[in-house]
Amino acid sequence: MMVLVVVIPFSGALVCFLVPKRVRRYAGLAAAAATSLMVILFALIPKGADTFHHALGGWKRPLGIHLQADGLSIIFLLLTAVTAFLVSVYAGPYFDSPQEEKTVDHHFWTLWLLLWGGLNGLYISSDIFNIYVLLELVSLAAVALTTLKGEAEALIAALRYLMAAMLGSLVFLLGVAFLYAEYGILDLGGLGGELRATLPTITAFGLMVFGMLIKTALFPLHFWLPAAHGNAPAPVSAILSALVIKSSYFVLLRLWFEIFPSITTYAAAQLLGAMGAFAILWGSFQAVRQERLKLLVAHSTVSQIGYLFLLFPLTVAQITGEHDPSWSMQAWTGGICQAVSHAAAKAALFLAVGNIVHALGTDRLISLRDLKGRLPLSVFTIGIAGVNLMGLPPSGGFVAKWMLLNAVISSGQWWWIPIIVLGSLLTAGYVFLMLGHVFAPSRKPVLLEPVPRTLEVSAFALALCAIFIGFTTSGIIDLLQMELHAMPVPEALAWSLP
Amino acid sequence: MTELDSFLVYALTAVTLFALGLHSLLSRRHLLRKIMGLNIMSAGAFLLFISVAHRNGKEFADPVPQAMVITGIVVSISATGFALALARRIRKKTGLTSLDYREKPSPENHNRP
Numbered sequence: 001m002m003v004l005v006v007v008i009p010f011s012g013a014l015v016c017f018l019v020p021k022r023v024r025r026y027a028g029l030a031a032a033a034a035t036s037l038m039v040i041l042f043a044l045i046p047k048g049a050d051t052f053h054h055a056l057g058g059w060k061r062p063l064g065i066h067l068q069a070d071g072l073s074i075i076f077l078l079l080t081a082v083t084a085f086l087v088s089v090y091a092g093p094y095f096d097s098p099q100e101e102k103t104v105d106h107h108f109w110t111l112w113l114l115l116w117g118g119l120n121g122l123y124i125s126s127d128i129f130n131i132y133v134l135l136e137l138v139s140l141a142a143v144a145l146t147t148l149k150g151e152a153e154a155l156i157a158a159l160r161y162l163m164a165a166m167l168g169s170l171v172f173l174l175g176v177a178f179l180y181a182e183y184g185i186l187d188l189g190g191l192g193g194e195l196r197a198t199l200p201t202i203t204a205f206g207l208m209v210f211g212m213l214i215k216t217a218l219f220p221l222h223f224w225l226p227a228a229h230g231n232a233p234a235p236v237s238a239i240l241s242a243l244v245i246k247s248s249y250f251v252l253l254r255l256w257f258e259i260f261p262s263i264t265t266y267a268a269a270q271l272l273g274a275m276g277a278f279a280i281l282w283g284s285f286q287a288v289r290q291e292r293l294k295l296l297v298a299h300s301t302v303s304q305i306g307y308l309f310l311l312f313p314l315t316v317a318q319i320t321g322e323h324d325p326s327w328s329m330q331a332w333t334g335g336i337c338q339a340v341s342h343a344a345a346k347a348a349l350f351l352a353v354g355n356i357v358h359a360l361g362t363d364r365l366i367s368l369r370d371l372k373g374r375l376p377l378s379v380f381t382i383g384i385a386g387v388n389l390m391g392l393p394p395s396g397g398f399v400a401k402w403m404l405l406n407a408v409i410s411s412g413q414w415w416w417i418p419i420i421v422l423g424s425l426l427t428a429g430y431v432f433l434m435l436g437h438v439f440a441p442s443r444k445p446v447l448l449e450p451v452p453r454t455l456e457v458s459a460f461a462l463a464l465c466a467i468f469i470g471f472t473t474s475g476i477i478d479l480l481q482m483e484l485h486a487m488p489v490p491e492a493l494a495w496s497l498p
Numbered sequence: 499m500t501e502l503d504s505f506l507v508y509a510l511t512a513v514t515l516f517a518l519g520l521h522s523l524l525s526r527r528h529l530l531r532k533i534m535g536l537n538i539m540s541a542g543a544f545l546l547f548i549s550v551a552h553r554n555g556k557e558f559a560d561p562v563p564q565a566m567v568i569t570g571i572v573v574s575i576s577a578t579g580f581a582l583a584l585a586r587r588i589r590k591k592t593g594l595t596s597l598d599y600r601e602k603p604s605p606e607n608h609n610r611p
Contacts, residue, residue: 177546
């Protein structure tokens, strides 16, 4: 069952590569639907050790590759499934429109399904080398997707993205080598149990976290993100901002809370939080200054990533350095809600902006004036997604920020409060910057390119999902309490220990 | 030389290689040099894995790191191939051989390291 979650998108990718061009779109959509359905079925089956753990090919640890799922995996799998399905629905007509057809070559579906399979695999893999391979797969597919348009700007952005992503994974790989040299095991749970605070371990911790920070584009390592996300075709920008960023964040959560909890300190957590705080302020400040719509949305991603990192300082108590203080569950819920609602809201925002760019033929912010009340659904989508990003009730973004603020107050780390508030204000600034132009009198009559209904509706559906997340928080809390099933700690092979 | 000493020699070489590659990636402007830097970094990481495999002093080496290195090589080859293809396409379209917008594309640029 669990294997199918990975196998379906990969086989779909192969099929899409082989079938003739004109059926590709349907094959891709069918594979996307099958994958989403599989993930939802998987999330619904009763939770037990046999269903949530699988040894590929029947090979025992530590030689075989194992898959296992916990609540966190299921949340990320579901988040990917819903967002990815709606983006796929959007992508079909988008790439078929005459405007895009000339420029985009038809490997979108192959790359996209490969990327999706990689994401699903990442969320259920249980050893750190497997995580490295899947991270590389995700990055390569993501970079290839950004080049689809083939414009020089997009190519340069893609190469810079590739270099940053490769640097991140190689640093991670070096960390894996250090850990293997020290312990002779690669298994997440096994490593967590064995961990000692030795120099190689701390080096490995630093390297692996640093690698993931580059990939997650946390300030000041975000240099590659705006260009790459801003120059890709609309569905690709949505995928990159909503899902790909979250995959390395997920790995970071795994590292921090499964492998290294015994050596993470108050200071390290505060450092991550501070970087997140700078990201929130810098990203929104840059977003307000942009003149191109897609770059504005891309900078907004930089700032929203910052909120994700407030989770780390809020799970470590200040004086005692005690882990898992009473409020950490709130911080967890807040962080995860932020990841989930940002995914849906940002995907919706990129898709809606894609519609407007499609209609107007340009992505200059100022040309929004020429819309003159047309395309109401897309503009409404921008509004709803904006409500989510700002964190107004009843959206998922509100729940996330509320939980984070609660955790801030109970933990006494008051210095995060102005950051969260100021970040929300700046977010409101750039959302109203977009909406304000829509309601301004137009400069000249413009003939709009017709936008297919499916495009508008799928973007709108994503925005509604983002709101809906506000009502499903209890489900998220239940899932978060389901931990990785305690596996017998694998014994290292006799020959791998010094 | 004892087992531990030879392991240390290999491990230090590996880390040095990684650092050299990183230096090349960060400080060189020419795309080819950057891509080569990435390759040298991965060679460093692989060397560390391989040196871990044989530090127990038994007759046979640990197969797990070797399997990982083979997988890693495959990943590294595909990434390098992709990066080279991108770099070529960029030069064809813009005449640039670096990611620096300020650099004026000129014919000599093509041969400059």
